[in-house]
Structure formats: structure tokens, C-alpha cells
Amino acid sequence: MPFRDIFGQEHAIDLLKQAVRRDRMPHAWLFTGKANIGKFKTAVALAQQLNCRECGEDACGECDFCLQIAEQNFLDFQVLIPDGKFIKIDQIRKSLNWLQLHPDQAKKRVMILDGAEHLGREAANAFLKTLEEPAPDTLLILIAESAQQLPETIVSRCQQIRFRPLSDKISERILRQTTELTSERIQLLNAFSMGSVNGKLAARLELMETVQQTAIGWLSTFSAATLEEMLRTCETWGKSKNEEWSLLLDFLETWFRDLTWLHHGLPEEKLINRTVNSGDSRISALKISAEHFNLQQIHEIFSRIAESRRAIELNANKSLAIESLCLHMYRKAA
Template sequence: MNFQSIPGQERAKRLLQNGLRADKLSHAYIFAGPHGSGRKEIARAFVGALFCSRNVDEACGECLECRKLAHGNHPDLTWVEPDGASIKIDQIRGLQQQFAYRSSSGGTKVYVLNEADRMTVQAANSLLKFLEEPQTPSIAILITENGQALLPTIQSRAQWVPFLPLPPEQMKPPLLAEGLPEELVHVAVHLASGLEAARKLIQINWFAETRNVMIQLMKDLASKQPFAVSVQQKVMKSEVADHLDTLFDMIMLWYKDMIHVSFGRKSSIVYIDQADWLAKQAFTRDADGWVRCMERAVEARKRLRSNANAQLVLEQFLIGVK
């Protein structure tokens, strides 16, 4: 994997490639940003460029070092994942033992801590000593969604590389080129931070089901008939009940679509297969009315995060917007 093959994150790429070209690299980096935004992919591209024996700022993919990385058996790279719920002190101690020996090529060794904010306090303190007094030339890459959760002393000893969510319009073309369903792609790119995360969402069965249920709920709410409690009960008895946070995220996009249609921005709508129905309903409320509906969805989402009763949250939201 190389930088060129990864969409977006131009700032992160530029920062790392400039360091490679100038041969001015930090001994530790914090790759901080939302899940699925390409942090792991950029880490692999950076390690590839660092080890490549032909190029300076981009992995060639053909030299011996690149082939070792591609096969997952490069002796100078160690990738650490959480052991259960956390990265434990024994894992950091094991890392220190591995790095007590020099690189096989006499160069720099690299270790990557994925989900580094999940280190135990003991592990973090042990890592801090390792960062301050490395026994061999080494580079650390700490991948995290929340860099502020790391020890302040670790934060101050590493260079931050910020990662931002990819714009939806940048994610759509490659996902559509893969043959993924267009109606799911349009929703996923607004809920995910990057290609990897969007792709995973689309491929999970409950995601399509949640979208269908949400549309059914919204149409039922818009009808002049009394709201069907059976629809709500159906939601709570289905797999969707475990993903009400995503349901409310989809509802917010639905109301945004109503606003887009109200202002003649039909090209911006997310639920493309519902365009005709949206066009008929968008003018049943003014823009302020749709904004208030969105605010109710946001509030319901917050209550879910506070561990409020899920069924009660859904009930109160549906009554409120009806």
C-alpha cells in the first residue's frame, strides 16, 4: 500500500512525505481521527515508504523490503492490537524486549499501537519510559480516535497527525465503482468517516434493514391516519432495535433532504430512490418545521447515548414529530 492509492487525507500525507524527503522524522507520531478515516492505511503507507529500498517518500511495492511488508513478515515492524478490552502492560513489555535488539537491516524499527487510547495506566507509563529511552533507533505510531485520552506526557513527546472525515462526494465514486447499491452508498458516506467504514456499513445486513424501517416510519408519520403503534413495536422487536443510534442518524438525513427539496436543491438529497415522495411531502411544513424535527432527532440521539430507555426515547420522538 502506498500514499497515492489512499483517497483523501492530503494534509496527513503531505506532513509525512515532507518528513521522509527531508529525512526529518519524529520518533513518535499520534494518528488521531475518527474510525474509518484512513489512519491504519496511512500508517501502512508511511511504514512502506520508510522501509522501501528504492524510493524516499513512497513505497515501490517491488523491492525486497516492500515484499516483506506485503506478506506481513517484516522483522522490523511490530503491530500491537488491544488484548480484549485494552492494551496491557505485558504487551508493552513484550514490545520492549523485541526492541532490545537492533534492526535486521541496521536501520529503524517501527511499532504501531492501534487504539492506543485503550492502554491501561500501567501500560501507558511503561510506554512513556520506552519513548523517552529507546534502546534502538525506532519510530512509534499511535493510532487513536481520541488523542486527548493519552497521557499528556505521551502527547507532548509525539508529533500529531490529524485525520478528518472524508467528504461524502469523495467517497461515492469508488464505492459505486465497486458495484455497491447506490441507495445504500448515498446514506453510508454521510454516516461514515472514510471508505473503509462506509464499505463495512453497506455490507452489514442490519444497515439496509434500518434504512428500510426508517423510511417506513417516516411515511407512516406523514400519513393522515393515526400513527400505527405496530410499526414502532416492529422496530423494537427487530435487529434495528440494537442500532437505534444509526436509525436516528438516518432520520436526520431524511429531514435534511426535506430542507434541500424545499429550497430546490434536489441534487443534494441522500434518499435518491425516494425523490418523488420527498418532493410531495417537503412543502407540508416550512423549513423551520423540518429544522425542529431534526432537533428532536438530535435530542433523541443524545438521550440514547446517556443510556435512556430506548423504547421510551423512540416513543417520545415519534409523538413529538407527529
């Protein structure tokens, strides 16, 4: 996908084009910004631009090199993505050795590391060595959500570009082009993607709505029967292959964010849980819920949500993690 097909990242792409034009390509870029806003696509477009047979300001997207890069089937192009929580050190060493070799066909050998925040210490050290002594005609593109998650020694050796969240208009345009969702559903998806286009979420929209409706029930009816039902559901969701637990955590974050919003008396049209389909008003449920939690409790619950997410990433039992989070929520509700 050449630069011209990437929407909403004109600023980042301008910087890259300037670097190409002035022949000031660093050895390593660091692309940061939230997930699903076009960082990876831009990295691929840069690899294409640098190697395209047409040699224009943007890749042609059609020559054999452009196509092979798009299919990740080009001799001088590699993409590393963490396998599980961490990137395996052997894999990193192999890739970094590969990067040092002179390009086979390309003008520049390019390696993308998507998910650089998952580098373990040993892997980060291996990268650091490559960054300190880069081979000519090679380019490394690190992608991470935030530079703060990376060792300072790595960040300081890369040229950083911050990617901006997408505007609603842009993400709507992308969703219209890439999915067959109705306008109502696009709006719903936009409200919960917050400045990104989440293709995976688009496919899970129905499940997302079910999870959200169930959780809204819990958060607006506090009774012993609800508690029992909640714990049973958490157990099922934690075990399910559909990963409802992750939709639940995402949703709880938006819900408690909205409660903070209400407590501060901020405008209702900015509530995330307001933009749902016409037949489904969540405002009244939000207001009921707001009466049960004060700001300090909301703050505590926010930390608990983040803790649960981290614990699950580190392989904690998912059912137990969301059960204890929900129990904590219930206990806090006055």
C-alpha cells in the same frame, strides 16, 4: 500500499515525506481523524517507505520487505489493535519490550497502535514510559479518532497529524475501485459514511436500508401499534448477530441531525437523508417527523443516542439499551 495509492490525504502524506526528506522523523506520530479515511493505510505506507529496499521517496510496494509489511508478516513490524474494549496490558508490555529491541532486518522497527483511545490507564502509563525514553531506530504510530480521547501527557510527546474527511469525489473514486456497487448505491453509501469509506458498511448496505426504512416508519407514524412493533423489533435487533442495533444508532444520528437542519431552515440539498435512491424520497417523512420534535427534544435525543452507544460499549444489554432509547424518543414526540 504505498503513499501513491492513498487518496485524499495528500496533506498528511506531504508532512510525512518532508519528515523523511529532512531526516526529522519523530519517535512517535499520532494520526487523528475519523474512522475509515486512510490513517491506518498511511501508517503502513510509512513503515514500508522507511524500510523499502528501493529507498525512494515512496515505497516500491513490491520488494520482499514491502510485501511482508503489507501482510503484517515482517519481523520488525507490529500492529496492535484492541481486543474488545481495552487493550490488554500484558500484550502492551510485550509489544513495548519488543519495540525497544534493535531491529532484526529493518532500518526502523515500527509499531502501529490502532485505536489508541482504548488504552486503559495502566497501558497509557506503559506507553508514556516508552515515549519518554524511546529506543533508537524505532517508530511508534498511534492512531485515534481524536487527540482529546488520549491523555495529554501522551499527546504532547507525539507529533500529531490530522487527517481530513474525504470529499465525496474521492470516496466515490475509492468505492468504484474497490467495490462493484452501482452509482446509486455508491451515492447512498457516501451520504451515510460522511467523509469516509466504510468497507464494512458497503457489505451491509441491504441490511442498512432495511433498518433505515423500518426506523423511518417509526419516526413518521406515532401510534400504539407502531410502538408495539418498535419494541418487538428492538428486542430482535439487540440480540441479532447482524448488529442491526449499530446501524440503527448510526441512522438515528443522521435523522435527528437532519431534523435540526430542517428546524433551522437550512437548504434541503444538504440533508443526509435526502440522497437515497430515486424511488425513495425521505423528505416528506423528515418533515412529518420534524413536526413532532422541537429543538430541545432533538438535543436531548442526541445525548440519549450517545449514552446508549456508550452503555453498549460497556456491555449493557443491547436490546434494552435501544428499547429504552426508542421509548424515550416516542415519549418526546408530541
